[in-house]
Amino acid sequence: MKQSIRYNYTSVRLEIDGLPDLSIGQLGESIGIISSWRLEIVGLTQLEGKRDHLETLMQVVIPYARHLVSNVRQTFGTSTSSVQIYPLTDGHKLYLRSSKPDIQPMTLKLDDAQLTDLVRCLDSLRMDTRVIVHWAIPEDVPLQRHQLEDKSPILESITPPALGSLLFLTFALLLILLPAPRINPPLIEPLPDKSKI
Amino acid sequence: MEQTITSKKSQRIGRRGLERLDMLLLLIESLDLNASEAMIWIAHQGGLDELFPNRVELWKRRCHNPLRKSTRRGLLPSSETDALIKLVCLMADRLYPLIRQLLSSTEPSKITAERWLLLRKRLIELVEERMNPRKGAVQKLVNSNSNEKYLENLVLTLALSSGAGGNSRLRASLLDNLP
Numbered sequence: 001m002k003q004s005i006r007y008n009y010t011s012v013r014l015e016i017d018g019l020p021d022l023s024i025g026q027l028g029e030s031i032g033i034i035s036s037w038r039l040e041i042v043g044l045t046q047l048e049g050k051r052d053h054l055e056t057l058m059q060v061v062i063p064y065a066r067h068l069v070s071n072v073r074q075t076f077g078t079s080t081s082s083v084q085i086y087p088l089t090d091g092h093k094l095y096l097r098s099s100k101p102d103i104q105p106m107t108l109k110l111d112d113a114q115l116t117d118l119v120r121c122l123d124s125l126r127m128d129t130r131v132i133v134h135w136a137i138p139e140d141v142p143l144q145r146h147q148l149e150d151k152s153p154i155l156e157s158i159t160p161p162a163l164g165s166l167l168f169l170t171f172a173l174l175l176i177l178l179p180a181p182r183i184n185p186p187l188i189e190p191l192p193d194k195s196k197i
Numbered sequence: 198m199e200q201t202i203t204s205k206k207s208q209r210i211g212r213r214g215l216e217r218l219d220m221l222l223l224l225i226e227s228l229d230l231n232a233s234e235a236m237i238w239i240a241h242q243g244g245l246d247e248l249f250p251n252r253v254e255l256w257k258r259r260c261h262n263p264l265r266k267s268t269r270r271g272l273l274p275s276s277e278t279d280a281l282i283k284l285v286c287l288m289a290d291r292l293y294p295l296i297r298q299l300l301s302s303t304e305p306s307k308i309t310a311e312r313w314l315l316l317r318k319r320l321i322e323l324v325e326e327r328m329n330p331r332k333g334a335v336q337k338l339v340n341s342n343s344n345e346k347y348l349e350n351l352v353l354t355l356a357l358s359s360g361a362g363g364n365s366r367l368r369a370s371l372l373d374n375l376p
Contacts, residue, residue, distance in 0.1 A: 010297060065309070066366050069354050069367060070370040071354075111300065111301040111302035111303075112353055115354075116297065116300065117361075119357060119360070124361050126361075135293075142342060142373045142374060145374045
């Protein structure tokens, strides 16, 4: 009855155990209730926990990856939440706090390859049709201008038209200052007055 | 709810998005010398052969990138951009071991540096061959001082575009509200 599914990507291995939710008619090899999970990041650590912990990890790592694709490097998770991820100059730092009081928080430094392996593992789990669980993970949506890190294009796009306008005004002012050409009256001799003749 | 989903799906990718999409395909070509053949084969395997039956049809779509020498005006319909995104993701899946080697810090640093150098060289060659050199963005790409970080981000984007969730992640990023 107990099911176990494993996702394996080079440096990351995720294994979940669970049962089909018979109350809503799930059968066969599906998992509707996750009883436990184990995540092994080769050379770093092995994590395990309940479904809530896995969901919290996904809620932080998946949006972080989404923002990275848009070249936005920002921290996800707060200083009090059980999972936090933030960028480093040469990788990413995953900060994990246990719900048990006697266990010290754990910090993992991941390189880009380990992070992509982890993201692929978590993606495979949330997209797996055998795991019929509703994950409360934010949808992938386009970022707005204020969320995007790179502000330089605005300055770059403003500079050329601003310079152009300035040059145009300068030349216009110079042309205004030039004296207008003097127009001499036409040299036409007056016609003789016929009445006097 | 259904309406929201439909409107999101029918959103068209803008100029900057098309630039990035074509750059990702160019990066794939830099990673794999046989990528142009592989793309057609992958398109066939992924059920995209109606849109991309041959290289010419694929090239026509890619020419909507405004940075290209022979550029085509207008935006691509969302069905065609979706197909290009799917193609990028399928190729990213195929090339993932290679991309991973570039991103991994456990690989010998000398070999990694050589791989990056080779990749940068190939990408610049392709950019010079196909893009309009009079455009500022192309000059910036060719300039070795400014393209290093850009290339690293592009490779990471390609890595995160692979796998089960890569397609929706890449699509959302191409729809970003860029200036």
